[in-house]
Amino acid sequence: MNLMKHKIQSDFRMIRLSRQGLVLLLIAGAFPTLILVYLTFTSDDGYAGEATFQRLELKFASKLRELSMDNRALRKQVSLARTELAAFEMNVDEASPKSFNNCANTQQEVPKCEVIHIAIVCSGHKSTRDVVTLIKSVLFYRKNPLHFHFLSDTTAQVILNYLFETWRVPDVKISFYHADKVKEDIEWIHNKHYSGIYGLLKLVLPKTLPTSLEKVIVLDTDVSFATDIAELWKMFSFLNGLKVLGLVENQSDWYLGKIWKNHIPWPALGRGFNTGVILMNLRVLREMNWMEMWKKIAVKELETMQYTQLADQDIFNAVLKEHPYFVYHLPCQWNVQLSDNSKSDKCYNQLEEPKIIHWNSPKKFKVENKHVDYFRNLHLAFVEYDGNLLRRELFGCEKSEDANPTASQEEVSEDECFEFRREQSLVHRTHLFYLDYKYQPEEYDVTLVTQLSIDRLQMLELLSNRWEGPISLALYLSDAEAQQFLKYAQDSEILTKRTNIGYHIVYKDGQFYPVNYLRNVALNQSQTSHMFLSDIDFLPMPGLYNHLKSVVSRIDMEKENKALVIPAFETQRYRLEFPTTKADLLTKLDKEEIFTFRYDVWPQGHLPTNYTKWRTAKAMYTVKWERDYEPYIVVKKGIPLFDQRFVGFGWNKVSHAILLDLLGYKFVVLPDAFIIHMPHAPSLEITKFRNNALYRNCLKTLKGEYQRDLSRKYGLKALKYLSVD
Structure with a gap:
């Protein structure tokens, strides 16, 4: 040296x-x-x-x-x-650890309110899941305000924007830059890396990010922090002169050409550098005309190499081969690489413990490494970590708006139903389209809208088998339960075949099941002209999806508001031979294998459907709203949302039916459609309702407040609902 x-x-x-x-x-x-x-x-x-x-x-x-x-x-x-x-x-x-430590001792601490800027390329559904784990690890240790810059496609932007909007982490800002605007700069490069065109986008960051931004930490989505990111930010002090990129040396023999016989890698300086973690001096890169520089070198190398094997990493290394003075060697614990061919153990054995772990293998967490269990557990700790705990505020910096303001002790003590009221103001952290979603709606199309918790997960395959159309599904889960669901869905032969189910994870927060909040999330993400509002424990009759599409295409639901009622039935048999036709259902009804829904405990909920008339009906018929009516309906997109003050058990659908009736919706019963409720153990919420007098009293209080709110808003026409107890 x-x-x-x-x-x-x-x-x-x-x-x-x-x-x-x-x-x-x-x-x-x-x-x-x-x-x-x-x-x-x-x-x-x-x-x-x-x-x-x-x-x-x-x-x-x-x-x-x-x-x-x-x-x-x-x-x-x-x-x-x-x-x-x-x-x-x-x-x-700088290659000497002793010299590095001496330099490190002279580094100034990052001011506590200095914003640390982080750039991430993120595209598609899976990438948004990966980036959440990365962000959790950064937030866990951080002491500074953060600004995330996402170079993304439309899918990732929609998901991440909503996630951060509902996460409400103080002192965190986000910005998006659409990949389509810079694709022309890199789409001419033939790339065989599994990341596709998005694996080349880090090359255009100096052009894409705001000119006012002078430096940025660039991260892959498959890295996890084990320390405060400010420690990495401090190392920009070593990027001076022509040193414009801070990188960790590659920990495999890839660029030495020793991976397999006749392996010819792109040119690199020594072992080359891994681009999963980059310190990027944007100001100097722009001044030296970075875009023109790397393109000229890439064109020259592609004449012989034909394509990139490691995407942007090949081109970065080719540039550094010609300009070795551009790079500052970051200590290797800042990018401990866990590919199968990595020799990372030499890094974290000789130096400090790892600062950043990087799953830079297509197999990701199934890599062969003698310490892989340790690293996997470190990673899983953030995967399953409750993201709500990261909403802590940074004291001493600019005051952030409180995401979920807390009430004073006086308010709590004076209102015995305070916990119920608090729930309606909660904003739940939400990850939309958690799994791949690819569907183009037809002109008259119907999405089944529903919600569930982890204890109803077994119903998902049954529903998927009986409803082939699109589903918008809100799942109320903890971070750990979300991983259980992910494994369940990925291991299911039935669910892996479906790309028209939108899974929206609403993370647990509060004491009650936010049923109407969940319904609204699923309803808002429906992309078809019509929606079937159902519950997860109901199975539709065979062919109901196509039947409903045919119905909505034949009747006018634009000029006149209509709510198409799907008659609901129930069975107590876990092994029911499911009826295939209306005639078959009526036979089982007469044999008492099937009953009208809640006929014995809550008959008023569905009596207005008029099951007697339905038995012989050949055509649709209109019924009038009656007290406590809560039918399962098909409506056009754009209907009012459910009232979120109703959590847990009781009046969550009734309140919505009242609102629809108040707004002039006609309840029209379909004569050749039905759904059947399948038996299951009682939910925790209904147990609370049955055993807790305060629960029932607070529900009654909320009902009265809802009725008075309608009267104040809609005047005389809402008076008839005031008589409802």
Whole structure:
């Protein structure tokens, strides 16, 4: 290393002391590799022969003319080069751990309110799941405000924007930059990496990010932090002069060409560098015309390599091969690489414990590493960590708006139903489209809208088998339960075949099941013209999806508001031979294998449907709203949302039916459609209702408040609902 350092010192002094060298340095501002050509023709005492120099001047005269319009930038390059010379003359040997520790001791602490900027390329549904784990690990240790910059596609932007909007983490900002706007800069590169075109987008960050942003930490989505990110941010102090990129050396033999026989990698400096973690000096990169620089080198290398194997990493390394003075070697614990071919154990055995772990293998968490259990557990700790606990505020910085304001002790003590009221103001952290969703709605299409908790998960496959159309599903889960669901869905042969089910994770918070909040999440994410509002424990009759599409295409639900009622039945038999037709259902009804829904405990909920008339009906018929009516209905998109004050058990659907009736919706019963409620253990919420007098009293109080709110808003026409107890 010392020999290399002295050689660089000698070469730079040689350029500095010669008139010819200064001219060549100007040329090297745009063509740095030509320095090597010049050094080849220099004599032993450091000066070029006059004839040699004249040949070089003629050869490069045309290049100088091309640069005449950019003299200002070239002067800047000379200034930066002089700074680099000064650094070398100070005998800074950054490859030495001892030298690094000495430098680290002189680093200034990051001011507690300084914003740390982080750039991440994120596209598709899976990537949004991965990035949440990364963000959790950053938030867990951080003490500074953060600003995340996402270069993403539309899918990831919608998901992440809603996630952060509902997460409401103080002192965190987000910005999005659409990948389509810069695809033309990289789509010409043939890339065989599994990340596709998005694996090349880090190359365009200096162009994409705001010009006011001078430096940024760039991260892959498959890394996890084990320390405060401010410690990495401090290391920008080592990026000076021409050092514009901070990178960790590659921990596999990939760029040495030793992975397999006849393996020919892209050119790299030594072992090359991994681009999962990058310190990027954006200001200097822009000044040196980074975009033009990497493109020229990529074009040259693609003539022989044909395509990139490791996406942006190949091109970054090709650039550093030609410009080795651009890179600052980050200590390897800042990117402990866990690919199958990695030798990362030498890193974290010799130095401090890992700061960042990087699952840089297509197999991800199934890599072969003797310490993989330790790293997997570290990663899973953040996967399953309750993200609500990360809503802590940073004291001493600008006051952030409280996401869920707390009431005073006086308010709590004066209102016995305070916990119920508090629930309706909660904003639940929500991850939309948790799994892949690909569906193009038809002109008259119907989405089944429903919600569930982990104890009803077994109903999902049954429902999926009987409803082939799109489903919008809100799942109320903890972070750990979300991982159970993910494994369940990925292991299910039935569910893996479906890409028209939108799974929306609403994370647990509060004491009650927020049933109407969940319904509203699922309802808002429906993408079809019509929606079937159901519950997860009801199975539709065979062919109901196509039947409903046919119905909504034939009747006018635009000029006149209609709620199409699907008659509901129930069975107590876990092994029911499910009826395939209305006639079959009526037979089982007569045999008492099936009953009208809640006929014995809550008959008023569905009596207005008029099951007697339905038995012989051949055509649709209209029924009037009656007290406590709560039918399962098909409606057009754009209906009013459910009232979120009703949580847990009781009046959650009744309140919505009242609102629809108040707004003039007609309840129209379909004569050839039905759903059947399947038996299951009682929910926790209904147990609370049955056993807790306070629960029942508070529900009654909320009902009265809801009725009075309707009366104040809608006046006289809402008076009839005031009589409801």
